[in-house]
Structure formats: C-alpha cells, structure tokens
Amino acid sequence: MERYNRQLVLPQIGEDGQRKLIGARVAVIGLGALGSLSSILLARAGMGHIVLIDRDVVELDNLQRQVLYGERDLGEAKAVVAGRRIGEMNSSVEVQPFPSDLIPKNVDDMLAGVDLVVDGLDNMKTRFVVNDYCVKNDIPFVYGGAVATYGMTMTIVPNRTACFECLFPSLPPAGSVATCETEGILNTVPATVSSLQVADALKLILGEEVGGKLLTYDAWLREINEMDISRNEDCPSCGRKEFRYLTEDDADLAVSLCGTNSVSISAKGTERIDFDSLEARLAKIGDTRRGEDILKFAVDEYKMTIFQDGRVLISGTGDTAKARSLYSRFIGD
Ligand SMILES: [Zn+2]
The missing domain is CATH 3.30.310.10 (TATA-Binding Protein)
Known part of the structure; x- marks a missing residue:
C-alpha cells in the first residue's frame, strides 16, 4: 500500500478505492502512443491485472511518441516489451501480453473477464470488433484517438451511454481516414488523450458515473470541447444487438x-x-x-x-x- 500513499490521501480514492484498483483487471488494446502511456499510468496507479495487446514490433519512428520503448527494443514485439517494462515499474501488477492481431476469432481469449478496455488502436475496423464485444458482454470501453494536432475520447458504458457505433455509424471507406503515417502526429496529443482515458478508467473501477460525452482536444489551438452523444435506438450494436463485427472474420x-x-x-x-x-x-x-x-x-x-x-x-x-x-x-x- 505504501507505494500508493499519494493516492490514499486523495479523498476520491483512499484505501477502499485503492483496494478496488488492486482487484481490477483491465485491457489496453493497441500499445502505440496512446496505449504506451495508458498502460504506464494504469500500472503505476496499481491496477492488479493488465492485459496488453498489440500486433506490431517497435520501429524507429515510433520512439518520437511511444513512451514505453527505447532504442534497444527495435524489432521486438511491442506487447512483449510492454509486459517487461510494466513489470519493472510495478512488480505487483500481473501482466498478460498478447503479441497478436485482435480478430473476432480470438477476441474472447484476450478480453474475457476484464473489467474495462482502454483503446489505443490505430484503426477503426478493430474498434468496431471491440465495441461489439464490449456491448455484448457489458464491458466499458474507453475510446481514444489521436492524429496530427488533435485527439478525442469518449467513454462507452454499454446499455447506458452511446456506443462506438452510435458515434460512428459505419466503417469509413478505405483510404479516407487520416492516419498518423500520412498526417503526422504531435507527441503531446496522445499524452493528453491517454491521461483523460486513464482518469475515466480509474473512475469506472471506483464506481463513479462517467461516459456518454465526446471530448475533442486540439493541442495547437489549445481548444477543448465536449458534446453529448445520444444513443441511437436503431444502432446495430447496442440497439439491435446484431454484433455483426464479431461474426465477420x-x-x-x-x-x-x-x-x-x-x-x-x-x-x-x-x-x-x-x-x-x-x-x-x-x-x-x-x-x-x-x-x-x-x-x-x-x-x-x-x-x-x-x-x-x-x-x-x-x-x-x-x-x-x-x-x-x-x-x-x-x-x-
Ligand atoms: Zn450503439
């Protein structure tokens, strides 16, 4: 408990809250810029069990923003390096690394039993799969995205708030999405977005009411906006419960x-x-x-x-x- 002294004195956490965090099981999916910082903050805050999922290896141009990795990690699987690094930061955290691609066939192996999922993904398609899985299994999903100088986040609490598919009703046409490769990314943006995501993740574990608002942030313009996102009753995921992204392999x-x-x-x-x-x-x-x-x-x-x-x-x-x-x-x- 001693290592968490600064959280124990926070009235929002305290000893009871800290016990809840220690008993929690969270997944960070995508260990790039967002997932790096999210997993570090979650581990240092004392989450008991962290599932780490990423299909990529560390590349030189990741180091500008992906704070889990250093030059010695080049060419290694991100999930494996992340597991090792997290273990060095807080050995009381039980880590479960998956250096693989999350697809409908294996999503249950990776996410079964988690209390919540923190998004660090770099693509929309996998987010739709995760959203369907989370809505179906009543698991909160803390969405986050960042590109260029802006980012956004929304916490999804299934069957209470809008889900990811209420927010983005369809998969965007291939080739139309801005990516960090083509648009670039300022490294302070994911740092801010992941901090907001982790704050919501902690609140969820502590039983606070969160979610339903889309927060957008532009680091260059110093602009933060928040808007209510309402549920779509006809949403194929949280409304009609079709979960079609879980069946398309x-x-x-x-x-x-x-x-x-x-x-x-x-x-x-x-x-x-x-x-x-x-x-x-x-x-x-x-x-x-x-x-x-x-x-x-x-x-x-x-x-x-x-x-x-x-x-x-x-x-x-x-x-x-x-x-x-x-x-x-x-x-x-
Ligand atoms: Zn929905």
Whole structure:
C-alpha cells in the first residue's frame, strides 16, 4: 500500500478505492502512443491485472511518441516489451501480453473477464470488433484517438451511454481516414488523450458515473470541447444487438500468397477509393504511381498495389498480421 500513499490521501480514492484498483483487471488494446502511456499510468496507479495487446514490433519512428520503448527494443514485439517494462515499474501488477492481431476469432481469449478496455488502436475496423464485444458482454470501453494536432475520447458504458457505433455509424471507406503515417502526429496529443482515458478508467473501477460525452482536444489551438452523444435506438450494436463485427472474420480477408512474400487484403463493403486524396497523402511519405484503376505506393521495403475497390496487394511481407498493420497505417481502416 505504501507505494500508493499519494493516492490514499486523495479523498476520491483512499484505501477502499485503492483496494478496488488492486482487484481490477483491465485491457489496453493497441500499445502505440496512446496505449504506451495508458498502460504506464494504469500500472503505476496499481491496477492488479493488465492485459496488453498489440500486433506490431517497435520501429524507429515510433520512439518520437511511444513512451514505453527505447532504442534497444527495435524489432521486438511491442506487447512483449510492454509486459517487461510494466513489470519493472510495478512488480505487483500481473501482466498478460498478447503479441497478436485482435480478430473476432480470438477476441474472447484476450478480453474475457476484464473489467474495462482502454483503446489505443490505430484503426477503426478493430474498434468496431471491440465495441461489439464490449456491448455484448457489458464491458466499458474507453475510446481514444489521436492524429496530427488533435485527439478525442469518449467513454462507452454499454446499455447506458452511446456506443462506438452510435458515434460512428459505419466503417469509413478505405483510404479516407487520416492516419498518423500520412498526417503526422504531435507527441503531446496522445499524452493528453491517454491521461483523460486513464482518469475515466480509474473512475469506472471506483464506481463513479462517467461516459456518454465526446471530448475533442486540439493541442495547437489549445481548444477543448465536449458534446453529448445520444444513443441511437436503431444502432446495430447496442440497439439491435446484431454484433455483426464479431461474426465477420477479418482473418479470411487477408490472404498470404504462397511463395511470393506478399499478402492480398480485401476491403469488405467499402465504397470506391478516392485515389486523388489518397495519393496526395501517400506522396508525402513514399513513392506513388498511378496506373489504370490502380495506385502504386512504395515505402521502406514494401510495395502496395491499391485497387479502386479497396483491395490491396502488399509485397515485402508474407505475414498477414503485418500486412493488415501496414494497411491500417497507410490506407486507413
Ligand atoms: Zn450503439
């Protein structure tokens, strides 16, 4: 208890509250900029059990903002490094690292029994899967996102507040989402957003009422706004309880092409890609070339051929999880 002295004197936490935190089981999904800081703060605050999920490895350009990692971690799985680092910060925290891609098939293995989920994801598609799982199983989901100089967060308490799908009714068309790869990111933005997320996570464990408001923040303009988001009674997730993102298996959409060191990723149900805007964004960070109904993009050792219907052929890797990660980062989903 002694290590938590500064929390014990807080009337909002105290000894009873601290015991609740020690007994809590939380998941941080996505261990990039947001997830790095969220997991550090949760561990230092004394969460008893932390599940750490991420499919990527540490890369040099992550170090600008992903505070869990250092130069010696380059090339290592983020979830594994995160587990080790968290253990050094607070050995009384039980960590459970999953260095894998969260898909409908394995979401239950990773999230079953958690009290809440803190979002550190870099793509919308996985957020829809997590939202469906959380609504279905009555688990609060603390959404957060950050890109360029702005970010946002909303805490979702299933069946009481709006859910993620009430907020974003449909999956955005492939190639239309701003990503940190193409728009850049100021490192103070995720620091602020994850602090707001963790404050709500602590309040949830302590039994406080939170959620239902979308907070947006712009670090450059020093602007913070909050708006009420109302529930959509016809929401396929929290209204009609269809949970369709849990039944569509993304694993089938990414196919490794034998012997070619490449992966084909199909985009399901998306509109035609706007090549002009996507090319303008990708040209800032790699080489682009237009063909008839295709857009070619090369960055590092990877080459992507993007088709108008959203299908992307990625060469330079035969690993489907890696390919999906590249798709999320450069095309956006
Ligand atoms: Zn909903």
